[in-house]
Amino acid sequence: MAKIVLKNVKKQYGKKDAAAMEDVSLVVGEGEFLVLLGPSGCGKTTLLRILAGLEDPTAGEIWFDDRLVNEEPPDLRSVGMVFQNYALYPHMTVFENMAFGLRARGVPKQVIKQTVHDMVALLGLEGVTDHRPKQLSGGQRQRVALGRALVRDPELFLMDEPLSNLDANLREQMRMELARIHGQLKVTTVYVTHDQSEALTLADRIVVMNGGHVKQVGTPGEIYTSPADTFVAxxxxxxxxxxxxxxxxxxxxxxxxxxxxxxxxxxxxxxxxxxxxxxxxxxxxxxxxxxxxxxxxxxxxxxxxxxxxxxxxxxxxxxxxxxxxxxxxxxxxxxxxxxxxxxxxxxxxxxxxxxxxxxxxxxxxxxxxxxxxxxxxxxxxxxxxxx
Ligand SMILES: Nc1ncnc2c1ncn2[C@@H]1O[C@H](COP(=O)(O)OP(=O)(O)OP(=O)(O)O)[C@@H](O)[C@H]1O
Ligand SMILES: [Mg+2]
CATH class of the missing domain: 2.40.50.140 (Nucleic acid-binding proteins)
Structure with missing residues (x-):
């Protein structure tokens, strides 16, 4: 688990484009659950992709503990990711989906078995390890996607609107699951949503963004009772x-x-x-x-x-x-x-x-x-x- 520091990070996709994100400085504490909240187009996904190494920042520095990772490719960063359309491999079972990343890294078979077994237990997927994704409910699929990202024991866990495909009841249930899983694993997490009730219930701290800028960083209580400006209010x-x-x-x-x-x-x-x-x-x-x-x-x-x-x-x-x-x-x-x-x-x-x-x-x-x-x-x- 790492402490993540962003210093004056900027992203401009094309030379003529307006900056998608500008002057973003943030600290994500070790083991913290940080939620990025903001309207569509404010730069949330851009920020996650920069953390994952999928996009290069136009300016600024990104630190994982004492490592400057600007030049580090995604596979060296030890980042687990779950996106909104968490495509599972359709031809693989739940077990194989979760084991895939570990196999690709040459982790010994016995270790893979044990690691996946533990994750399956943590996620309550015991009965379905032999099932393929199409035999699962939406919530189960979502859990497999979480498990697949988490078995690699990432330094940083990134989630981009992971619950937005689920219906309201399931979303609430998975929200509680996420809180429980985070409570047990304590992986440093950056979670993107534009659903503020999700942000208020899950976050240690919330980062409110608008138009590519950070408007406020604070605990849910601070953001709610003392909004920094009229946008946040x-x-x-x-x-x-x-x-x-x-x-x-x-x-x-x-x-x-x-x-x-x-x-x-x-x-x-x-x-x-x-x-x-x-x-x-x-x-x-x-x-x-x-x-x-x-x-x-x-x-x-x-x-x-x-x-x-x-x-x-x-x-x-x-x-x-x-x-x-x-x-x-x-x-x-x-x-x-x-x-x-x-x-x-x-x-x-x-x-x-x-x-x-x-x-x-x-x-x-x-x-x-x-x-x-x-x-x-x-x-x-x-x-x-x-x-
Ligand atoms: N690959 C790209 N090339 C050019 N512009 C992009 C690219 N990706 C994103 N943008 C622009 O950057 C800005 C921020 O986009 P981003 O996807 O980060 O927003 P978001 O906050 O994740 O929005 P949403 O809630 O809709 O997912 C938008 O204006 C978008 O059009
Ligand atoms: Mg997005």
Whole structure:
């Protein structure tokens, strides 16, 4: 198992192409499960292929422990890989599929037998070692693909959306399997997904990418509660954070934003005073609630429609800004996750509340998070330090 370090890695496929990935610096700790999360085309597969040695970086360095591997061909890197279309060899049995890589390396027969036997047990494939891929379920095939990559005892294990071919139930089950297998083998892993619930449940740390750039690196908790910018805030969470660009002013009742659409307590004044009049305010849908009485934060909206999701109801509404009493398609959108017994009529004017701790502030120009002490998120020392 290795510690992996990337330093200012860039990939540009053709001279005229825009860079697929740029200025990516990362550390994957020994035994860590790191998840790359981001929208389609953001460079996730590119990064994996560079780690595997299947693509050369245009610039930058890749280290496996104290080895600079830029020039090292894929077969010397001791990397196990599982891709979305994990093609198994159709004419080989489960055992042969898993033994293939070891045989190719001339590992002694007895060792192969024992290694595959152990992996079969770990993956719960005991009954099907003589079966060919077409006789297996999707989940079993996926397990064989994992086993085939893992029997080689790789320094680094790479997975590119390995569960995306499975149906929702199986995907959830395999997710738990992956967590269990990682818990036992502790192989350094980089796992690509654009499914954020997969990322939040599996990752030790998540790397959020967009447009070829790393936007944030952090534990699932950090990414969720303190998104580095409005992209991460909107991308993580389903639905993502409500983000409203509003002007603030001090009033008798506290701090009013969007002419009374949002009311914040006066304790926000020192932070807001460091910012321009226009800011972006973020609140997660689950932090908004229907409650009465005195609260920290008030949000005024007009209900539009509801989604009944069984355990809760999702209210979709327009923020009532500019002191106006109506909302239109230009009004900032609001989504609130309410108890399923919440009773509101479409068209009704509703006041929602939230705790002050639920408020996120972002710079309206750059989209970057503003800390509650007014510091920029990126002023903090070396958050993503290469150590
Ligand atoms: N071989 C290639 N030649 C030229 N451009 C490429 C090549 N492979 C990828 N790209 C481009 O690089 C960018 C990143 O692609 P990449 O496959 O890494 O994205 P991704 O994050 O894995 O997306 P997805 O979630 O859709 O798999 C895209 O703009 C893509 O078009
Ligand atoms: Mg991809």
């Amino acid at each position: 909107g991308f993580v969470g389903s639905p993502g954070m409500n983000l409203w660009k509003l002007e603030w002013e001090e009033t008798e009742d506290g701090i009013s934003l969007g002419d009374g659409a949002l009311l914040l307590p006066r304790s926000f004044l020192p932070v807001l005073a460091t910012l321009p009049r226009t800011v972006i305010v973020g609140i997660r849908p689950e932090h908004l609630e229907l409650s009465f009485g005195k609260t920290d934060v008030k949000v005024v909206c007009r209900a539009e429609f509801f989604e009944n999701l069984g355990s809760h109801t999702q209210l979709h509404a327009g923020l009532v800004t500019s002191g106006a009493d109506y909302v239109n398609t230009d009004s900032p959108r609001l989504v609130a996750r309410l108890d399923s017994d919440a009773f509101i009529d479409a068209g009704e004017r509703v006041t929602l509340t939230a705790p002050a701790s639920a408020i996120n502030l972002f710079d309206a120009e750059t989209g970057i998070r503003v800390q509650t002490d007014g510091a920029s998120y990126f002023d903090q020392t070396d958050r993503w330090a290469l150590t």
